[in-house]
Amino acid sequence: MRLTIKEIFELPADGRSIAVKGWVRTKRETKAAAFLEVNDGSRMGNIQCVFDEAAIAACLPELARASTGASVSVEGSLVPSPASGQKLEIKATALSVIGEAPSESYPLQKKAHSMEFLREIAHLRPRTNTFGAVARVRNRMAFAIHEFFQERGFQYVHTPLITASDCEGAGAMFQVTTLDLDRIAKSGEAVDYAKDFFGKPAYLTVSGQLNVETYCEALGRVYTFGPTFRAENSNTTRHLSEFWMIEPEVAFNDLGDNMELAESFLKRLVKTAIEDCAEDLAFFDQRIEKGLVASLQGVLERPFSHMTYTEAVAVLEKNADQFELKPYWGLDLQSEHEKFLCEKIAGGPLFLTDYPKEIKSFYMKQNSDGKTVRAMDLLVPRFGEIIGGSEREENLGLLQDRIRELGLKEEAYSWYLDLRRFGTTPHSGFGLGFERLLLYVTGMANIRDVIPFPRAPKLADF
RNA sequence: UCCCCUGUAGCUCAGCUGGCAGAGCGUCUGGCUGUUAACCAGAAUGUCCCUGGUUCGAACCCGGGCGGGGGAGCCA
Structure with a gap:
């Protein structure tokens, strides 16, 4: 050859x-x-x-x-x-x-082109320096993710893309159907899902987490890495309708173990990028984001900062004059708050933990204070949240209570609750959006430019 | 979904108070003893997003539509 x-x-x-x-x-x-x-x-x-x-x-x-x-x-x-x-x-x-x-x-001519223009020719943009570099870094990072987990004895689990349950009770979902919508609309009949392909409504998954927990409670250390779908009408530089997510889940890990894993994971990916994608990163540093390599190197050099949500709100309240939305305990932190905390206070990646239970998912482990849960978000300079995770509630009764409090249907979670009925264990995990990682590592500004063919509201060309 | 900005040459944009359509880059031609974001000289290139209106006259003002970007929310 x-x-x-x-x-x-x-x-x-x-x-x-x-x-x-x-x-x-x-x-x-x-x-x-x-x-x-x-x-x-x-x-x-x-x-x-x-x-x-x-x-x-x-x-x-x-x-x-x-x-x-x-x-x-x-x-x-x-x-x-x-x-x-x-x-x-x-x-x-x-x-x-x-x-x-x-x-x-x-x-494409031998001159600089804008990202906006290149987005319109997504089939030709990989021939540019920038998108060639993004593609190579994306490839290396995908491989590094598997390397990291495989070296640590994690099993790669393939969770389904089609699901009949709204996994987290959060997020708009894309419906999957083989029903003839045109015919039903014309006939005026009610939709009979018994006649649909799966015999009930089905959707594209918004997370593999609940499914992967089942394998976690059997294999111990597991992770997923696959496409995820959100039908939110989000129009930002940080959201896609179709994106790739990495979700490790570890039996017997508490929140501290979880953060250690997330930190060593992120550092390993950054280190691999610096070492194995040096030529591409040098380009990003020179043309896309000045100081990128130095800031990535800085990430490797010291431990990530930690702060509880309650501590963070106290800090924010002292600086309330700097924010459009005044912070208070119970508020789901805004972008401006998250950026302030990691950029101005921590000066680097920052773990925030123990959020109010009201602003987090039902499956997170409740603290003894009755108010907060063992959640963690990792915030990084430039765009805020990159990782979200938690220790999971392993107590059957507490989990059932939470499901009822939130008005969710317990029957829908019967198999998930079985994990607590039979041989329950403490366990923890997190989710990392792959494209957000790529934004972080490449310095690119728009998430639509770190995936070959972006899917977003009104955007499914190519 | 909300708020703001924007649509003029292949690309990035300027275009004043409504009065003959402009620049840089790219492209093309010529020059140049090794260039490298080459350089020097010259040339060509327009549905001023679409649509309706106001006006003697609209790229410019007004209504509607479509496209693009940024911010917010939702989150990864």
Whole structure:
């Protein structure tokens, strides 16, 4: 198989004959030499193919067709580069254009394009430096997630994407049906879900957590990593309708263990990005978010801060004049509060714990104060909450009470309650939005730019 | 869902009080002894988002629609 540009850069520049295939990023021509920069996606950097006067003469018609975006094959010899900017280059002897990209119609030219414009050409944007780098980092992070858990004896569990229960009683869900909606609408009949595919209403999952807890209570250390769906009408730079989520769940872990796991997990991912995606991160640091690498390095250097919700509210109340919405105990913290706490007070990642039970999910373990639950959110500078988790309520009676208090249907949770009826254990877990991790690691500003084909309200193109 | 901003050349934008449509980048042509966000010179390029209205006259003002962006809420 042919070598990638990444592999070529690991070879000695000893004049060996070499062939490269990829897409033209830019071409510079003078009378005496032409420079064709080719990229094949294997790394950030291009390989420079140099045509001397003889080569220009030999390749003239092809050189003219090799415009930005064209796919090409270049043959030549691998030599040290006399100019700075690259350690080696290809002294080209032959060029063939495989597929033209006419400059009058090819949307990507050798200039900076806005993220908004690139979103409109999602099928071509991976050919840009930025989106190529995002794709490589995304790939490396996905793999690192599995590495981290597998090294620690976690089992990867595949939870269902289609569910007949509204798992957390939270979040609008996408309905899945094979009923003929047009026909039903025209007939005016009531919908009979007994006739639907599953014999009852079914939805796309908003979380694999409740399902993965069942395997946690059997295998001990488990995690999910898969797509998740939210039909919320959210139009922000931090939300997607379809996103990927990582949800570890560990039997016998308390909230402290849970935070330790989350901290070492996040640090490991950041470390891997710094070490294995150095070229891509350098690009993000230079072009997307100044100081990115230094701030990521800072994350590795010290322990994350901790604060209870009650302590946090006290701090916020002292600074109440800085906020649009005045903080008080019981308030679900706003973005402005979360950013203030981790940016101004903690100066880095911050765990907030022990939230009022009213603003958290029913399954979280209740504290003895009767007011708070063993919840934790990890807040990070730049966008606030990146991880949400908790110790789960393992006491059957307390969990049933909570379900009734919230007016949820106990029958719907019978299998979940069985986990507390039979061999219950303390256990804890959390959820990390994969795309939010990528925002954090790449410095990209909009979550729609860290997933290949974003899904959001009124957005399902490509 | 709410609030704000925005739609003009391929892209990013300027366009004053309503009076002949502009710049930078890209593209093209020419020049240049190795360039690398190349450089120098020249050229081409418009449904001013759509629709209705006001006006002698609308890119500009008003109504409606559609698209894009940011913030908030919901959360991961």
